[in-house]
Amino acid sequence: MNCTRVIILTFVAAVLLGTAGAVFAAEENRGFDIAARSDRTDLGFGDSEVELQMVLRNAAGQESTRALRIATLEKADESVGDKSLVVFDTPRDIEGTALLSHARILDPDDQWLYLPALKRVKRISSSNKSGPFVGSEFAFEDFTALELNKFDYTYVGEVACGDLTCDVLERTPRYENSGYTKQVTWVDQAVYQIRKVEFYDRRGDLLKVLELNDYRDYNGFWRAHKLSMSNVQTNKQTDLIYGDYSFNNGLAENDFVKGRLSRLR
Amino acid sequence: MKRFLSVILVVAFVAALAGAPARGGEVDVSGSVELQARAFWHDPQWAGQDNRALQGSVASITEFRWRNEDGNQRVSLLPYVRWDAGDDERSLSDLREAYWAYEGDDFELLLGANTVFWGVTESVHLVDIINQTDFAGDIDGEDKLGQPMVSVSLQRDWGEISAFVMPYFRERTFAGVDGRFRPPVTVHTDNALYESSREEKHVDVALRYSHYIGDVDIGVSAFSGTSREPRFVPAADGQSLLPVYDQVDQLGVDLQYTREAWLWKLEAIARDGNSESFAAAVGGVEYTLYQVGDASADVGLLLEYQYDGRNEFEPVTINDNDVFVAARLALNDTQDTAVLAGFSYDTDTGETFVNIEAERRFGEDWFAELRLRAFSGAKQGDTTWWLQKDDYVQLSVSRYF
Numbered sequence: 001m002n003c004t005r006v007i008i009l010t011f012v013a014a015v016l017l018g019t020a021g022a023v024f025a026a027e028e029n030r031g032f033d034i035a036a037r038s039d040r041t042d043l044g045f046g047d048s049e050v051e052l053q054m055v056l057r058n059a060a061g062q063e064s065t066r067a068l069r070i071a072t073l074e075k076a077d078e079s080v081g082d083k084s085l086v087v088f089d090t091p092r093d094i095e096g097t098a099l100l101s102h103a104r105i106l107d108p109d110d111q112w113l114y115l116p117a118l119k120r121v122k123r124i125s126s127s128n129k130s131g132p133f134v135g136s137e138f139a140f141e142d143f144t145a146l147e148l149n150k151f152d153y154t155y156v157g158e159v160a161c162g163d164l165t166c167d168v169l170e171r172t173p174r175y176e177n178s179g180y181t182k183q184v185t186w187v188d189q190a191v192y193q194i195r196k197v198e199f200y201d202r203r204g205d206l207l208k209v210l211e212l213n214d215y216r217d218y219n220g221f222w223r224a225h226k227l228s229m230s231n232v233q234t235n236k237q238t239d240l241i242y243g244d245y246s247f248n249n250g251l252a253e254n255d256f257v258k259g260r261l262s263r264l265r
Numbered sequence: 266m267k268r269f270l271s272v273i274l275v276v277a278f279v280a281a282l283a284g285a286p287a288r289g290g291e292v293d294v295s296g297s298v299e300l301q302a303r304a305f306w307h308d309p310q311w312a313g314q315d316n317r318a319l320q321g322s323v324a325s326i327t328e329f330r331w332r333n334e335d336g337n338q339r340v341s342l343l344p345y346v347r348w349d350a351g352d353d354e355r356s357l358s359d360l361r362e363a364y365w366a367y368e369g370d371d372f373e374l375l376l377g378a379n380t381v382f383w384g385v386t387e388s389v390h391l392v393d394i395i396n397q398t399d400f401a402g403d404i405d406g407e408d409k410l411g412q413p414m415v416s417v418s419l420q421r422d423w424g425e426i427s428a429f430v431m432p433y434f435r436e437r438t439f440a441g442v443d444g445r446f447r448p449p450v451t452v453h454t455d456n457a458l459y460e461s462s463r464e465e466k467h468v469d470v471a472l473r474y475s476h477y478i479g480d481v482d483i484g485v486s487a488f489s490g491t492s493r494e495p496r497f498v499p500a501a502d503g504q505s506l507l508p509v510y511d512q513v514d515q516l517g518v519d520l521q522y523t524r525e526a527w528l529w530k531l532e533a534i535a536r537d538g539n540s541e542s543f544a545a546a547v548g549g550v551e552y553t554l555y556q557v558g559d560a561s562a563d564v565g566l567l568l569e570y571q572y573d574g575r576n577e578f579e580p581v582t583i584n585d586n587d588v589f590v591a592a593r594l595a596l597n598d599t600q601d602t603a604v605l606a607g608f609s610y611d612t613d614t615g616e617t618f619v620n621i622e623a624e625r626r627f628g629e630d631w632f633a634e635l636r637l638r639a640f641s642g643a644k645q646g647d648t649t650w651w652l653q654k655d656d657y658v659q660l661s662v663s664r665y666f
Contacts, residue, residue, distance in 0.1 A: 056599050064599050064629060092295055092665030093632045094601070108525070110477070118407060119382045123482045127525040128555045131563060135599045177525075179556075254371055258482075259418065259425040259475060262381075263366070263373065265293075265330055265341075 031153030031169045035185075038192040039078075039148040045221045047073045047251035051243045056136055059235040066090055066134065073251050081105060081147050083256040087264055088134075096265050100258060101126075105149045106175050114261035121258050130179025137208060137229040137238040139179055142199075150175055156184070161195050164188040180207075191215070193222045206232055218245055290334050294666075296327035297632075301661040303445075310654035311449045313442040315351040320445075322349040326361065337368045341379075343411070347402065354441025354454070355401045361411045373418045378411035381429075383473060383486055385521040385530045386547045388569045388589035388609065392517035392532045394488045395429060395471060401438035404446050404638075404652075405620070410435045424476025434465040434491045437508065448651045452497065453505040459491065460511045460539075467491050467512070484519040494580035496539060511539040526553045530569070540578035547571045547584070565593035567607070583648045586613045591620075600626040615642045616649050632663045 054066040067089040075082050081103025088097045096116035103109045109126040129141040151171035159166055166186040173180060181204050186196040193215055201207040208231050212224035227240040254260070303320045324347040332339040343362040349355035364377025381395040390406065399408035412435060418427040439452035461467040469490025476483055495508035514537040522529040533546040549569030557564050573585040591607035602625040609618040617640070624634040639656040643649045 058599070091626060091629050092297070093626060093663070095295060095665075119380050120384075121382075122385075123477070123521055123523050123528070125523055125526050125528065125553060128553070128563070131555050132561045132597045135561075135597055135601065252370065254420050257420055257425065258477070259420055259427075263339075263368065265339075 031155040031171075034155065034167045034169055034187055034192075035151070035153045035171065036148055038187050038194060041192050042074075042221060043076070045074055046248050047071070048245050048247050049249050049251075050223075050245045053239075053241045054134070054136060055239040055241065057237045057239070064091075071249075071251060071255065073253070073256055078148055079105060081109065083253075084144070085256055085264075086143075098261050098264055100256060100261060101144050102256070103144055103147060105147055108176075109144055112258045112261065114264075116265075119262055121261050123258075127177045129175070129177040137231045137236055138240075141173075141175075141178055141180075142210070142229070151183075158189075159186070161186050161188060164190050164195070166195055191217075191222055193224070201233075208232065218247060221245075221247065291331070293330045294327070295330075296325065297663045297665045299324045299661050299663040301659060303657050303659045305445060305655065305657045307654035307656060309445065310651065311447065313451075314445060314447075315443040317351065320349075320351050322347060322355065324348075338366065339368075340365050349444075352401075352441045352444035354439065354451075355444055357399065357402065357438060359399070359410050361409070363411060371420045373416075375414070375416045375418075378413050379416070380409050380411060381416075383484060383517070383519065384532055385482070385484075385519045385528075386532050386549065386569055387530075387551070387567055387591070388549075388587075388607070389547050389571055389584040390532075391534045391545055391547055392484065392486055392519045394486070394493055394515060394517070395431070397435035397437055397493050399438050400446075401440050401444070410438070424474055427473045427475070429469075429471040429473075431469040431471070431490065432466070434467060434469065434510070436465070436510075437493070437495060439508075445655045445657070446652060448497075448506060450499075450503075450505050453500055453507050456500070456507050457495070458498070458507050458509045460509070461491065465491075480523050482521045482523070484517075486515075486517040486519075488513070488515045488517075492538070492580065494582075496578075496580050509539075513538050526555065527551070536575075538575070538579050540576060543574040543576070543579065545571075545573040545575065545582075545584075549589070561597045563595045563597060565595070567591040567593065581648055583611070583616075583618075585611070587611045611642075614644070614647050616640070616647055617642045618649070630665045632665065634661050634663075635659070636661075 049069065049071045051069050054068060055063055057063050069087045069089065071085045073083040084101050086099045088094050098114040100112045101109050111124050111126045113122050113124045115122065130139050133140050133143050151173055154170045156168040156170055159168055166188050169185050169187060170182050171185060172182050179202060180199050181202060182200045184198040185194055187194055195212055197210040198206060199208040208229055211228045214225040215222050216225060223245050225242040228237065230237045301322045301324065305318055309316050326343060326345045329342040330339065341362045341364055343360065345359045345361050347357045360378050361380050362378060364375050364379050366373055366375040382393055384390045384392045396409035396412045398406050399410050402408035412431055413433045415430045416427060418425055436454055436457050439454055440447040442451050459465065467490060471486065471488040473484060473486040490512065492511045492513040495510050497506040498509055500507050515534055517534045519532045528551040530551065531546065531548040533544065535542060535544045547569055549567065551565055551567050553563055553565045555563050567590065569589040571584040571587045571589065573582050575582060587609050589607060589609045591605060594604045596602040604623040607620045619639045621637040622634065626632050636659040640649050640652045643653055
């Protein structure tokens with residue numbers, strides 16, 4: 001009798017513990033699943049090209065503008081990062097300056113900088129994750145780190161965001177040299193796009209807020225056309241205003257090699 | 266004066282043309298005009314040199330670029346003109362680029378004049394041999410003259426191979442009698458001597474392989490033809506030096522290992538020159554401290570050592586047994602403010618060279634650069650002896666179109 005009771009109680013306890021564990025694991029996986037669902041809406045875009053304006057605004061409201069072009073080549077395998085090429089058209093003194101990145105997941109990205117005045121290609125360190133990208137409020141990691149597996153995710157909850165409902169996730173960088181302890185992201189439940197990100201600095205204080213607006217649908221691939229990054233500590237702001245994207249431009253690996261950097265203009 | 270007028274004409278032409286960026290099939294015109302003032306605080310060392318403390322020049326580069334609708338053909342035309350108020354030999358008209366290029370999926374064919382850079386180090390560019398140096402323009406060797414060529418590049422999974430055939434040689438520019446940065450007698454550039462009987466029409470050839478393996482970038486190059494560096498022999502009248510351009514064969518290798526904030530760099534060459542074969546190398550490290558003091562500024566620290574095994578029958582080099590240290594401050598602000606301070610020390614002779622460069626953008630279209638250069642420690646007969654009184658500060662202001 002005693003023996004049976006012990007067995008039953010043990011069984012009940014095991015079931016309860018197991019259920020609790022499964023529930024807990026589900027909550028933990030839920031963050032990753034939502035991030036993965038968002039990331040996978042982009043699967044199969046192939047390649048894209050876009051022109052954009054970068055508007056930098058200081059605390060006094062003074063503006064300066066940069067024009068740039070970004071080409072991206074998708075690597076379908078989630079364990080390998082995409083390849084991208086950023087070329088500056090203005091200011092004129094840096095016209096033709098280009099940054100080639102071969103993103104990796106946890107290892108540092110491979111990056112080359114092209115300096116047109118000397119026609120020099122220079123391999124640069126990509127450990128400068130948290131440094132400002134060309135004087136803007138975007139850090140290098142904000143530009144290049146948007147690979148699913150670069151972060152761990154925790155599900156936080158559900159809130160209204162504009163007309164939509166968003167899942168809120170906390171993501172922590174898994175790669176080294178990040179300037180952030182965590183990022184809180186809002187992902188909508190309708191088309192699974194990121195609407196807002198809060199960046200917390202190394203001290204754990206809120207540093208920057210990124211808002212992603214003007215999403216447009218390119219045959220199932222969603223792209224935000226206005227990104228506003230506000231630094232809440234310095235009151236500086238950088239807006240990225242995108243033109244129309246073009247997809248399936250026939251870009252290939254050879255368009256993302258360092259030897260091409262001197263041929264872009 | 267004629268060159269001054271041509272600068273004015275080019276500026277007017279560019280100002281008239283410069284507009285919105287071109288789309289496929291249209292010509293994109295851009296460029297800049299630079300006003301440059303140099304201040305020297307020592308009286309000149311040699312007879313005939315302009316003794317004014319303040320010397321000025323104006324330069325203009327215009328970039329005409331065209332690409333066809335398909336994007337696989339492009340034409341580039343980059344005329345550069347410089348007018349120096351004091352030294353006629355420092356005035357120059359050049360085509361830094363004037364080429365047509367065709368690109369396939371994995372190759373490029375280029376016909377015309379172009380500028381090509383090879384290498385990884387900062388203090389001296391040993392491997393870089395395609396283009397002649399515009400030494401009258403700047404003594405740092407970074408200003409180049411366009412090189413006529415036919416070049417073919419092939420891109421493969423295992424790297425890029427480029428071949429160059431160069432049918433015409435460009436002579437190095439040197440200061441004239443009025444100019445600073447010259448030996449006691451001037452270099453008589455109109456009477457250059459060549460080892461080859463074809464003189465400047467000798468056909469030079471070069472090959473380069475470039476790739477990267479993980480964190481290591483590698484370049485291997487070979488060159489056979491007219492040396493870009495001249496030797497000097499006294500002219501018959503004893504009043505000038507004649508440049509002598511030998512035939513040389515040169516093998517070069519450049520390596521960079523990029524690991525976190527460290528860049529480890531090496532360039533090495535072996536040259537079969539005028540007298541015998543010799544080797545030269547430069548190696549060092551660049552380390553960057555990111556976001557110093559919690560600000561957005563970066564500080565880069567550079568250390569390089571230069572070795573050169575050449576004898577006295579080869580072109581003179583100042584980079585023979587020297588240590589170079591430098592610090593580079595980049596504020597990463599909207600104006601791209603940056604300062605580089607460098608110091609070179611010749612461990613054999615004790616000669617030193619200080620170089621400070623500061624630059625910043627103003628507004629969207631203006632750019633200013635301040636340079637200070639100072640020489641010291643040379644004894645009579647040392648390589649930089651003839652530059653000892655040429656310390657200077659230079660301010661240049663550029664307007665971009």
